[in-house]
Amino acid sequence: MSAPVVHGWCPGALRPMMSGDGLVVRVRAPLGRLAQAQAAGLADLAAAHGNGLIDVSARSNIQIRGVSPEAHPALIDGLTALGLIDEDVAAETRRNLVIQPFWADRDATQCVAVSLTEALAREDAPDLPGKFGFAVDCGSSPLLRSISADIRIEAASDGLVVRADGADTGRLVATAQEAAAAAMELARWFLDTGGAPAGRGRMARHLAGGASLPDRFRHAPAAASGAAPPTPGASLTGQLVALEFGQITAPTLAALAGLAPIRITPWRALLLEGVTTAPDLPGLIHDATDPRLRIDVCTGAPGCPQALSPTRDLARALAPHLPEGQRLHISGCAKGCAHPGPAALTLTATATDRFDLIRDGRADALPEATGLAPDQIKKAL
Ligand code: SF4
Structure with a gap:
């Protein structure tokens, strides 16, 4: 393989x-x-x-x-x-925002998202790596903590906190415009301190590697832990x-x-x-208890050229057999695009309709059982 x-x-x-x-x-x-x-x-x-x-x-x-x-x-x-x-590829690549979707007209989330979009469209905007992104999450409780982002903007009792992903503290600002400006400053700091050698890199990895944030991004504590993602x-x-x-x-x-x-x-x-x-x-x-909501499945074959097997039909077939409360990740190859972290159960394709079963690991982890056919997988579940 x-x-x-x-x-x-x-x-x-x-x-x-x-x-x-x-x-x-x-x-x-x-x-x-x-x-x-x-x-x-x-x-x-x-x-x-x-x-x-x-x-x-x-x-x-x-x-x-x-x-x-x-x-x-x-x-x-x-x-x-x-x-x-967008105007061009660079502008399209930079405008990498995830916005908490329950915003209301002119609330903090919408205003920050507008200001940040404008800042990223300017000619002097930093040339960020393709996967580098921003989470605009200024509701009463953060909802995007489980979503990948490099710079997070969240609400605090006395303003907005602009924070590097992976840091416990950020910078307190008062307005949406200030939040956008602070986010641009943090993005430039990331580039200037070598966060993206060869044009690739992520904020949390940069901090974990020893990069030291500017002092003004160290004083405002992050809001308490985020809320669970909403259900239908x-x-x-x-x-x-x-x-x-x-x-x-x-x-x-x-x-x-x-x-x-x-x-x-x-x-x-x-x-x-x-x-x-x-x-x-x-x-x-529409049903929050539908077992399909507990399955992460990638494109699989034939949509992905790297896939070793179709995946979605298997996901449909296994959904009724998935034990209550358990999550399942089905991956067409060891890359694990649909769920890059460990999952309780992972099925990684090794050939057409043949999967390795991995418990509490990523798609590329050591399997507990190998080469299982769909019927054998149902029994194993
Ligand atoms: S995990 Fe593999 S098969 Fe699935 S989408 Fe990613 S590259 Fe394709």
Whole structure:
């Protein structure tokens, strides 16, 4: 078995990545929100220029799958007309924000997200590595602590705290503009102190490697531990609907677009603004106890060229057999994209419909059992 390929950069819309089913075109909706016309247009474009499948990533991005290189220019024209494309690849790469989706008009989260988006679009914005990102999480209790980010902006009782990921303290500021400026300062410090040799690196690793933060980022303690990620259901902002294994079809997205503006969340779910009744559409999960919500599964074959087996059909087949409360990670290869950390149970493909079973480990950890067929896996669960 060959080692998984590590690309070290993330696909965007202008710089898509080739996958097993064509180009993956990643769209970063401004402020993590699609107006109804944008959502409807995006669904049409995914059906016309892709294979009609759309992923929602753990960083609140939308990925149109199955795009041929010939269709890419027309897709970009369509996305540009919808206001979903940045000026260039550098601007697209820098605008790597995850925004807590339950924001209200003109609250701290929305204001910081707007200020930070503007700061990252300026010509003098730091040239950050592709995976370097910001979490804007200024509600009463942090919701994005489990989401990967390098600089976090959270609420405190007396202002906003801008903090390097991996640090217990940050810098207290009063306004959204000050928060954006402090975040840019921290990003520049990261680059200036060698956080991204050869253009790659993450903040927490930089601090763990001994980098010492500037004094002004050491005084404000981080807010208490964050809240658990929300489950599907009604909220003050609207209905939260989960997507089966983080994927939605173009017709289902088009139907949702007819209901309300859509906020993209980092929990493989969509938030339908102002909607009070869960829409009954294929591929949507409304029941918080649905076992599919406890399965992390990657694209697998044939969508990923590195995959040694399909994964999603197995996830569907195993869901009813998953013991209550247990989480399962199914990975098409040892790279473990869908869940990079350890999981209670992990199945790593080694050949078509053959998987190693790993307990309390990552996808590349030593297996407890090897070469299991789906029926044997059901028994093992
Ligand atoms: S973990 Fe899954 S998505 Fe990632 S490279 Fe392997 S097969 Fe592809």
